[in-house]
Amino acid sequence: MTLAIHGGAPVRTAPWPAWPPPVDPAQRELVTEVLESGLWGATQGGSVVADLTAAFARRSGVRHGVAVANATLGLFAALRGLGVGKGDEVIVPAYTFVASATAVLLAGATPVIADVDPVDLHLSPDAVRAALTGRTAALMPVHLAGSPAAMDALNDLATRHGLAVVEDAAQAHGATYKDRPVGGLGDAGVYSFQASKAMTAGEGGLIVCRDESAYERVWSVCNLGRALGGQWYGHPSVGWNLRLTELQAAVLLPWLDRLDDEIDRRNTFCAALGHELAAVPEVAVVPATEGTTRDSRHLLMLRLDAGVDRAFLLEAMAAEGVPLDAGYPPLGTMSALIGEGARVESCPVTAEAAGTVVWVRQSMLMEDPAAAADIAQAFAKVLRHTGIAN
Ligand SMILES: *Cc1c(COP(=O)(O)O)cnc(C)c1O
Secondary structure (H helix, E strand, O other), rough: OOOOOHOOOOOOOOOOOOOOOOOOHHHHHHHHHHHHHHHOOOOOOOOHHHHHHHHHHHHHOOEEEEOOOOOHHHHHHHHHHOOOOOOOEEEEOOOOOOOHHHHHHOOEEEEEEOOOHHHHHHHHHHHHHOOOOOOOOEEOEEHHHOOOOOHHHHHHHHHHHEEEEEEEOOOOOOEOOOOOOOOOOOOOEEEEEEOOOOOOOOOEEEEEEOHHHHHHHHHHHEEEEOOOOOOOOOOOOOOOEEEEOOOHHHHOOOOHHHHHHHHHHHHHHHHHHHHOOOOOOOOOEEEOOOOOOEEEOOEEEEEEEHHHHHHHHHEEEEHHOOOOOOOOOOHHOOHHHHOOOOOEOOOOOHHHHHHEEEEEHHHHHOHHHHHHHHHHHHHHHHHHHHOOOO
């Protein structure tokens, strides 16, 4: 069988589902209602941002939330609201999106880039322990791919050393750890509604907070330093306008009603793909962290055997009609972060994983589970050709 990249017939010609999924009638109705009301901003008396915020807080098992322009700023506001700033260190995983670290820089603190667990690729509690110093002020576990980080061990460390915990839940709307929603497990949790995320309004973010006083400070950071319930032109602290709009919230609020169905759909696809991939020994599904009770499957991470030429594989898979992503380079290799003072711990696991992992996108996971066979078949075809599989 000739590879499609060499002119053969591709395994799959059908397109994969687009992202975002089609607009539903409830979204259309609410967006139109807000549009016609003229109450587009978050400070004009509209109620959709408040409803969205309350719904997310409730779903996260906490009392408070603040909707923001995006999750990068949300992480910044959460850190700042929790008192993290100049002279402080915040431990972030080396295998994550760059914003986890740049949010720390924005808060004036130092990102400390620590290695991930060799099995589940989330922030390693052992690496955190090794990275602690007298200046460590916070941990930022990232619920990568919609799969929860090892929150019990990380929260234990935080409690023992008096650290704040800001969960980067940008990819994990609806995920649970030991039956508790992520985002509500630390002092604050931050979701993203950027275009690639599991719920999107093009851009957007939302912070949930457990503690009332933390909430008041985070709210103030996002509202120009105002005091909650205080005077409009009174600014007792320094803050910024980081607000989400009512129009964005109108896209998002109805989405919450179908989020769980979409997560179920992606989980069904992942189960089918895991089953199909049993026949392709060079490709392994990266397992969820122990304690995961619901993986929200923002992406599926697959790990290739060390000998596989990933760059060739990705090109050949795309030609077969199965486009995959190479994922993140290690944060510690980004000279821009080092130039701003980030401290890089030894990260051998991330170095290895960043070269061997590939991602199956969320839009593909929304496809009929029968299509999982196409992915496995394309892997088998390409790997057999390269002589790694037989
Ligand atoms: C997308 C993402 C962010 C940033 O979210 P924005 O809303 O785009 O600012 C932060 N962390 C992770 C892990 C992300 O995937």
